[in-house]
Amino acid sequence: MMEKFSSQVLNPERLKALEIWLQETGIKLNQVNGQRKYGGPPDDWCGAAPGMGCEVFISQIPRDIFEDRLIPLFRAVGPLWEFRLMMNFSGQNRGFAYAKYGSPALAAAAIRTLNGHALEPGARLSVRRSTEKRQICLVGLPANTGEEQLLQVLQELSEGAEAVSLNSEPGGGSASAVVMYASHHVASMAKKVLVEAFKKRFGLSVTVKWLSSAKLLHGEPPRPPKAPSSPLxxxxxxxxxxxxPSPEPPLAPQPPPPFSRAVGGASSVAGPAAPVSPGAPxxxxxxxxxxxxxxxxxxxxxxxxxxxxxxxxxxxxxxxxxxxxxxxxxxxxxxxxxxxxxxxxxxxxxxxxxxxxxxxxxxxxxxxx
Known part of the structure; x- marks a missing residue:
C-alpha cells in the first residue's frame, strides 16, 4: 500500500528541473483540456502547418518525466511543430504524448530513432505513428436532416467542419452523420462540445463518438493492396x-428536407444523368x-x-x-x-x-x- 501511495507523489527534484528548464529556454507551455501543449506552432516556426502523417504517438512514459526531458529528445530528430503531454489533476503525466513534425519523413525518422529509447533503467519509450482521427459520428439526428443545413450548423457550433455524410437509421425515425474535420485537434474539441450544444440550441439529445476504423499495428509490415471493404x-x-446498360432509367432523387427551420429551407439537388441506351455497348x-x-x-x-x-x-x-x-x-x-x-x-x-x-x-x- 505504501509503495502504491509513494508512486502517486510528485518528484520535487524533477519538478524543479522542469521549472529551471522553462526559465532558461523561455519555452511556454499551455495546459488545456487535460493536456500540456508546446507550440502549435512555436514562435520560431517557419513554413506551413503540417499535413497528415506528421504526428507520432509516444507511450510508456514514466509518470514523473516532463517536457524538459521529452521535448529536447524529440526535437533532436527535427523541428517540432507541436508537442502535447497528457496530464492528470495530480500533476503527473498520464504516460503518453504526441509530437508533430513538419513532414511525414521526420515523423518516420522519430519512430526509427526513438522507439525503444531508454529514458531511464526499465523505461523504454514506445513511438509509433499517430492515427490522427478526423471523423466523428453524430447519432440521433432528426430523420428530415439535410446535409447542407447540418454542415452549416456544425460550422457554427464548432471549428474545422469540412464535410458531412448523412445516413438513415433503421426504421427511418432518425438519422446519423459522419463528419470530417480539418484536423484531429479540432475534431477532439468538437467531440467535447457538440452534445451540449445540440441540446441547448435544438433540444436534441445526440450521441457523438469517433468513427471506428482499422488500426495498423506498430511493427507490422504494410499489407499488399486488397479489395476495399464495401457498403451494403x-x-x-x-x-x-x-x-x-440498363433497360430502366433510374428514378430522380428527392431533395433533402431542411435540418432546422432556424437554418433555412431545403436545398435543391440536380437530377440524374440520362440513362445509357440498352442496346449500346x-x-x-x-x-x-x-x-x-x-x-x-x-x-x-x-x-x-x-x-x-x-x-x-x-x-x-x-x-x-x-x-x-x-x-x-x-x-x-x-x-x-x-x-x-x-x-x-x-x-x-x-x-x-x-x-x-x-x-x-x-x-x-x-x-x-
Whole structure:
C-alpha cells in the first residue's frame, strides 16, 4: 500500500528541473483540456502547418518525466511543430504524448530513432505513428436532416467542419452523420462540445463518438493492396447498374428536407444523368478513375465522393503506402482499404496518384458486387 501511495507523489527534484528548464529556454507551455501543449506552432516556426502523417504517438512514459526531458529528445530528430503531454489533476503525466513534425519523413525518422529509447533503467519509450482521427459520428439526428443545413450548423457550433455524410437509421425515425474535420485537434474539441450544444440550441439529445476504423499495428509490415471493404450490397448494386446498360432509367432523387427551420429551407439537388441506351455497348469514357467514380456517383444524385487518405509508411520497395476511407453521401459505410504509389515531384502529385489508385479499387469493388 505504501509503495502504491509513494508512486502517486510528485518528484520535487524533477519538478524543479522542469521549472529551471522553462526559465532558461523561455519555452511556454499551455495546459488545456487535460493536456500540456508546446507550440502549435512555436514562435520560431517557419513554413506551413503540417499535413497528415506528421504526428507520432509516444507511450510508456514514466509518470514523473516532463517536457524538459521529452521535448529536447524529440526535437533532436527535427523541428517540432507541436508537442502535447497528457496530464492528470495530480500533476503527473498520464504516460503518453504526441509530437508533430513538419513532414511525414521526420515523423518516420522519430519512430526509427526513438522507439525503444531508454529514458531511464526499465523505461523504454514506445513511438509509433499517430492515427490522427478526423471523423466523428453524430447519432440521433432528426430523420428530415439535410446535409447542407447540418454542415452549416456544425460550422457554427464548432471549428474545422469540412464535410458531412448523412445516413438513415433503421426504421427511418432518425438519422446519423459522419463528419470530417480539418484536423484531429479540432475534431477532439468538437467531440467535447457538440452534445451540449445540440441540446441547448435544438433540444436534441445526440450521441457523438469517433468513427471506428482499422488500426495498423506498430511493427507490422504494410499489407499488399486488397479489395476495399464495401457498403451494403443494395447500394453497391445500384452503383454498378449506373455504369452498365440498363433497360430502366433510374428514378430522380428527392431533395433533402431542411435540418432546422432556424437554418433555412431545403436545398435543391440536380437530377440524374440520362440513362445509357440498352442496346449500346458499354465503353469507359477517356477519363481517369477519380473522374469516373465521381460521374458514377452523380448518375444517382449521390454527390461527390469524399476521400480521406492517410500516409502510413515508405516500404523497402520505395512505394508510399496510404490507407483510405471514401465516403459516398447516402451510404451508411465508407469504402476502406490500402493503396501504394511511387513518389512524385510534389505532395499534390502524390496525393492525386493515391486518389486514382483508391478510386480504381472502389470501382473494382462495385464491378465485383
Amino acid at each position: 450490397k443494395p447500394h453497391r448494386r445500384a452503383y454498378l447498374d449506373a455504369v452498365q 458499354f465503353r469507359l469514357p477517356p477519363v481517369d478513375e477519380v473522374t469516373l467514380l465521381q460521374g458514377v456517383c452523380e448518375v444517382y444524385g449521390r454527390g461527390e465522393p469524399l476521400y480521406h487518405l492517410q500516409y502510413l509508411c515508405t516500404g523497402a520497395d520505395g512505394f508510399l503506402y496510404f490507407s483510405y476511407q471514401v465516403y459516398v453521401p447516402g451510404l451508411a459505410t465508407p469504402f476502406t482499404g490500402t493503396v501504394q504509389t511511387l513518389p512524385g515531384p510534389n505532395p499534390v502529385a502524390v496525393e492525386r496518384e493515391a486518389q486514382k489508385a483508391t478510386a480504381q479499387q472502389v470501382l473494382g469493388a462495385l464491378y465485383r458486387a
